[in-house]
Amino acid sequence: MTRTSSSLRRGAAEGDRPRDPARRSRRRPRRPWSQSLTPWLFLLVPLALLATFSYVPIINMVVYSFTDWDGVSPGYTFTGLENYAEILTRPELFKVFVASAYYLGASVVQIVLALYFATVLSFSTRFRNLFKGILFFPYLINGVAIGFVFLYFFQEGGTFDTVLRLFGIGGEHLWLGDPDLVNFSLAGVSVWRYLGLNFVLFLGAIQSIAPELYEAAELDGASRWQQFRFVIAPSLRPIIGLTAILAISGSLSVFEIPYIMTGGAGASETFVIQTIKLAFRFNKTGLASAAAVVLLVIILLVAWAQRRLVPEERVTPS
Template sequence: MTGTTPRAARPAAAGPAAATNPGRSRRPPRHRRTLTPWLFLLAPLALLIVFTYAPLANMLAYSFTDWDGVSPELSFTGAGNYADIFTREDLFRVFFVSGYYLAAAVVQIVAALYFATVLSFRVRFRNFFKGVLFFPYLINGVAIGFVFLYFFQDGGTLDSVLSLFGYAGDRAWLSSPTSANVSLAGVSVWRYTGLNFVLFLGAIQSVPGELYEAAELDGASRRQQFRYIIAPSIRPVIGLTVLLAVSGSLAVFEIPYIMTGGATGTETFVIQTVKLAFQFNKTGLASAAAVVLLLIVLAVTWVQRRLVPDDPDHKVAPV
């Protein structure tokens, strides 16, 4: 009988469980992967709701009442508070005061854009001039208010400087509505030009240098470089500064409040809202004024986004 040689023992076929690396962690379930990001967002969302959206909802509700801010009782007045804001002359006057600051904002944007364009090129002592332009924005607003309060007083610094040029006589610059608002708007130009200057300068310096080199080789002047390279490249920043200018002209508070307290026709929208709420105990009317301010800012934002949309594919026009 012929014997058969036994075959070599073969290892058992490795199943799916054996092929899996036992040291490798298993993938978490799908519901856990979906829930994990919300756990990280839970705390900031709670803070946002408690300190932003809940007060905003309360303010909107109070704007339809005659609440005085103290009494637990309040009555529904409908749209009466909003009608008072736009029909009462003493309340609607603040919109005309905001016009002074809006005009001042146009001046500071133009000045900031001019200085940012000039100092973006090779200019002697340009770092010194950058510091000079940005320094006023670093000063505390209360300090600025007191400094310019002495600057505009009778026989103060402004009168002393004007006397050197032949202007004699002391003038109360903050005594009449027109001169007071022009003076306060001038202070805002001095203070906030530096902020717009930094925004414009950063945007201009982000433009590739090859564009300037190509424009210089083609014989383009500085004015042509600004028109065809700088201005199209910084359109989003210009739109942002316009939005900040409009909202800031309505939200002016600290400088006129410190220098005049809203007297002599210099009461701004925010000063009026604060007085209505805390001096005259008309919290419902003050809430309506705050809602109107919010709606104006949102409307300006919408218009700005429609006129100057974000266009990442925007191309610089050829010189």
């Protein structure tokens, strides 16, 4: 028998053997085009709404920023970079960012308090569900309602002055009329309102930590502070970065609380209130659009800088 015939018989015998099912399962079957199209059908409506109410208005805002449109006339004239030149050469338009510094400081206080309450209520505490609801409830209230409530709260001789008199602090104060006090009052309202949002973010992150880490820390004799420092705090870095971005962008774009309570009077005017006045009071929609684009660029730069300074921790596959 020749070597060629034996190899042919061996090949025929191997061909008669059943194929390895594991090798067959490794081959991914081709998905029909209908299955590939199904996810996009579900995303069609959300993407259409997102484009209609987010991206299209942004594009229109950028276009209007290069025009002299007054917001009423059917036509407008392109003016190039004149609106941006006017904004960047008028320092009084950027003085309103001084008021944003008060809200930024209030955001720091807000984050610290939210982190404290989230840490305390993540452990076994009496009535912790009640306290969770109390802390989160202000975030559910409409901003307009909050503005009107605190408008009476800070009224001269009102509720706040009455509470202060119980502690021996007499007199009536212009909490919303004194330029030295108005931004402190408004920033305090923002702390009360948005504390619940940061509290929920921190609480969710803390509760997602594996219980085995707490058990190991307790076996090692770690105190509550040591558990926070070595177990909780390292796990909260992504959430702290998120809240930092929200705090900075929110302090730069504050609008509803100062607009409802003071209308921007008494050194409480913010950049967004100023932009609204340019558009609807002085009919300078083109200039207001340029101001909005500048604010958008500032917020994006701040977010980019924060990402560069505090990069996200990426999980590498083992």
